[in-house]
Amino acid sequence: MLFMTIQNKPILSFEKVSVHLSGKCVLDHVTENFSEHQVYTILGPSGTGKTTLLKVLAGFIQPNQGSIYWQQAEYRPRDLKIGYVPQDYGLLPWQTVRKAVQESLTVGQRKKRLTLADQKKVATCLEDVFLTEVRDAYPKQLSGGQKQRVALARAFMLESDLLLMDEPFSALDAFTRREMQQLFQTMWHKSKPLTFFITHDIEEALILGDEVLVFKGSPGQVITREKGLRKSYRTEEELFTLQQSVDYFQRVNDLREELKGY
Amino acid sequence: MPTAFSNQLGWHIFFSLKRIGIGLGISLITGLLLGWLMGTFPFWNKLLDPLIYLTYPIPKLALLPLLMLFLGLGEGSKIALIITIILPQMILSIRDAIISIPETYYQVYLCMGANSFERFKQITWPAIFFGIISTLRVSLGIAFSVLFFAENYGTEYGMGYFIMDAWLRMDYPMMYAGILILSLVGLILFGCLDYLLKKKTPEINYDNKQAQR
Known part of the structure; x- marks a missing residue:
């Protein structure tokens, strides 16, 4: 929360969104705002509703309670262009x-x-x-x-309005994964869609995200939003230096602790 | 063999092919429609599934007298016999082909804003094409053997009639010639299906499969 910056007007907002799947509550009263041209990475243990959130945004699942707004109007996924990478x-x-x-x-x-x-x-x-x-x-x-x-x-x-990525790089080896992360960033800068990026890799979440959302609990909730490092480096060298810093290690460890708690 | 051709063999083949063609055509269209309904909407699957399972095991040849009664001795009952025999397995294999399409294919396209026609054209149809040709092959084989019964009454044309007629006249060379020609016609038709499949599914490497298994 310390890292939260003042956001420009939210383009997408969740208001007390709850989702039940086959009788079980998967997402519980999620209230969050998201801004344009940002990459939100999502971390969290499995079963905390990360993928469910993505599916709600993609329009595959209807929330049971609460509402979602897109530019202050009701969110209609079928009226938007959504890039989905399963x-x-x-x-x-x-x-x-x-x-x-x-x-x-x-x-x-x-x-x-x-x-x-x-x-x-x-x-x-x-x-x-x-x-x-x-x-x-x-x-x-x-x-x-x-x-x-x-x-x-x-x-x-x-050139979508919204880009949804569900652990896109998890099946790749470490080397290819870094290449893909770079490629993702280069491509992203061309159209800058609002992006939700699920990952189980803490470093990936930090490096690629403007903000890191941490999901926890069952039913899942967003427990913290941390500032990501996407804008803190421009070149590979800068990223390398950044990754050697004490602060970086501290943040990775903090996030790891945070995720371990449950 | 040459004398066989003088016996209007061309017409016999033509009539048989016509019956098979119409039978397969109607079955395929109905099978596609029902298979698609059942594979896409659980409601239709629940409704029609028991009906098909219930009627599938009935020996359809036993229904021939009924078909003759309702549709007469002409083409109607012959084609209907072919359809009643091959339709259930066609519906089931098309339904299963549709059910086995991974959900993510559709999800990506839904997000892109594809309408249902586009989803059918780009995903469902290419995904079930292999299954369609496969079920057509099986059905074609069955249709040929059904022909034998169907062309035993109320007609003087068709390969079934030709073979049976030669048999009853104890003209065995002609009978075997008829059987041979029937197989050749089958061979050509199967070849056409295979060719179509290879041409339309370039992503499958048919020649290299064996080496890996």
């Missing part, structure tokens, strides 16, 4: 890399046919995520990191 990437086995990314432009009554500018956009996007060489490959032929990059490219191609 844990298993959700790539369609019959779509080539290029087709998967293109779909973000064509699907949803937007465009029937790609214009030349669109094709260029897709090509640039594929270039950005280093997939140009495998653009005609099917998911089965890709490595884990490549699949993840397709999922990222597809989500960012949408």
Whole structure:
């Protein structure tokens, strides 16, 4: 709470939102505000409703109580463009890399046919995520990191209002994961969507988030919101120095303690 | 064999194929519709599931007299017999193919703002295509054997009739020729289905499968 800064006007607010799933209360009276162009990382033990929160935002689950507002009006997920990156990437086995990314432009009554500018956009996007060489490959032929990059490219191609990511990098090895984190940040800066990013990696939560939401308890609640470090570094070197600092270790340990408590 | 062709063999094949084609076509459309309903909406599944399980084990050939009674001795009862036999398994395999599509496929598309037509076109249809061809193959085989009974009455055309007729006349060479030709027709049709499947599912590497298993 000490780190909480004065936020600009919230674009998304939860008011006493409760969710019951098959008779069990999963989220209990969550009241939170979220601002535009921010990355919120979500930490918490399993079973505390992290994924449920994402599903509520995605519109797969209706809250049983309370209300959600988007720009002061009722939140209607189907009226928004939402980028959703599930844990298993959700790539369609019959779509080539290029087709998967293109779909973000064509699907949803937007465009029937790609214009030349669109094709260029897709090509640039594929270039950005280093997939140009495998653009005609099917998911089965890709490595884990490549699949993840397709999922990222597809989500960012949408230029969505809201980006939801459910432990997107958890299946990757440490090295690939760091690459993906960098890539995520570069891509994010192009459209800066309001992002919710679930992770079980404390460092990832700190490095990528403007704010870290810590979920705890069953039914789950947001127990703290800590300032993240996303804006505290610009280059890899700066990040490296930051990660060596005592303050950084302290914060990681604090968060670890916080999560252990339950 | 050459004499077989002089016996209007072309017409026999044509009539058989026509019956199979119409039977399969109607079954496929109905199967797709009901399979989709059952796979997508639990309500329809609960409603139709017991009905199909209840009627599936009934030997449909035993229903032939009834079909003849209601639909006459012409094409109607023949095609109806084919449909009653292959429809249940078609519905069930299409339903199961739809049920087994991972939820996340749809979730990503829902979030992108895809309407139900787009979701069907981009997800459901390609996902069940393999299953459709697979069930068509099984059904085609069954339809051929059903033909044998269906073409035993009320018609003078069809491969079933041709073979049975030769048999009754004790013209065994002609009978075996008929069987051989029936298999060849089957071979061509199966080949077409395989070709279609390979062409439409380029993501599956059919040639490399064996080496890995």
